[in-house]
Amino acid sequence: MTPTVTPLALIGDSHLGAIKRAFELSPELAAGRPLRFHAFGPGGEATRPFFTVSPSGGHVATTAPRWRNLTLDRQSFAGPEGQGALIALSLPLNTARILRTVSWDRHVPWELQVSEAEIPLSRQTVQALIEQDCGHAVAYARAVAALGLGLVVIEGPRCFAHAPYVKRLRPEVCLEIDSRYRVAVGAALAEAGIAVVPQPAGTITPEGFTDPAFRHENASDAHHANAAYGRQVLRAILDHAARLEMEEGGAAG
């Protein structure tokens, strides 16, 4: 009997673009695994309520006005033999949102304050900003997981040091917020039993930014990564899917 292959559906924000381009350039990476993409739209929409759960709990639907919305149920993206899909979600672990929208040029974690022109923020305030930014996206991940679909969250790339929203900040402030965000969201996802595919270590500079070698093919885009980055992430996701199949196969055997 041929082992069943879990279909893979990659959904979420604009960081899926790099993965999609990598797949288009090298479809053989999937090794025959059915792959589907569904990009919602700008991740910034995720800071507001953007999904509903049906009264029966059987459907989770995104509702953001500027998105290409998606309704998921247990059979979404299922394979031809009815095998449930693994959903890879790029959304909760995206620090660009909080780095772009909060006034980190004027407000800083209190430990990093260097002048009276900066307003020091307590840990509680920074944490409130993080929870406010990621709360709906983490809740969405929980809701999708509750459908019974397999779910893994794709960690978004760390910011590029040359990005305009990073250049107006002190690097240590930027990296501190990035770090606290990843720790807080990682903990929330772990508590919900949701695995994370981390950013490949080889794409991160010693300082903690994304290596400029992986900047977007379009030089004017200082926010998204390129297909070479996407290739590494796609491999990591596929490896994760294969591991799950082995574990499930092992458990079944």
Add this chain to the structure above:
Amino acid sequence: MADHPYTHLPEGAFWSPSVAQRHMLDISGLWHAPFPIAPRDRFVTFGSCFAQHFGRALAARGFQWQDEEPPPEGLAPDTARRLGYGLFSARTGNIYTAAMLHQWVDWALGLRTPPELVWQGEGGRVHDPFRPAVEPGGFADTAELLASRRATLEAFRRSILTCNILVFTLGLTESWLDRALGVEFALCPGTLAGRFDPARHVFENRAFASVHADLTQAIEKIRAARGGKGPRVILTVSPVPLAATMSGAHVLVATSGSKAILRAVAGQVASELSRVTYFPSYEIISAPPFRGSFFEPNLRAVNRAGVDHVMTQFFAGVPDNAQGRAQEAGTDSVEALACEEEILGSFGPRG
């Protein structure tokens, strides 16, 4: 009929036509700004909880309400308020008494040094005895608390030294002091945090002379630090009754006594110092013609209609040419558009 001093007084000087014969919402002309107020004037607001309404109303009307310690951009308004931002012109929390205002002024101007005193809370967290509610649950540790307090003191200093108009709302006469340190707390130790020590913590119900001296000195010190150039001052008295009293009197009687002192001091200081006025928010909410209708069912909190009525009366007393315009909403950020381009580039139709 003989001519006498009352003959030529305006209608507002007579109870019957200006109060008794009017619907309560038609009672008007209660206050007129006695000094110029220009659209470019920068207001700062401090005081008891009722002062929070002033800042919000001024900003909503397009006046230049100065927030020297604003919340980080992007923080939801409700969360910001919960964390003590945007309530006053710096994150001082409520300054209930004239003595506390005087204390803040002294600290901000470097005339006294605030003690590095903290109150222990639950789970090792610490509270600032001088603004115990600004950080719900307390600060993580003393270093965080002191860094935050320094920032607030600096913001308070900028507020009082650069504003054109200072609005201060007097709330209480009852206060709690640290006998050893000679400082006044915002709350009785042990109520929200800290531990009450009867050997060290003393209650004082400030009398007229004490409130008068603190308020006068606070204003004079601010003006002296500015070389005598401003600010104009608007004093108000909070109509919110005491939640509890240590005076020994019934809380209703204690409220009446405290508010009478504060009202009398505000009027006295307004008559003694130039460019100081008293705005009657206390009367607008609490006077008998309003029949208590501006209070919530707990007969303490002021309801929305009451706040609106107070602010309507305030703006009615401000010259028309000072009325501002509400701010317009913002637009989408350039960076959000960049994300849409990435989506279109990778997932849109190909040529």
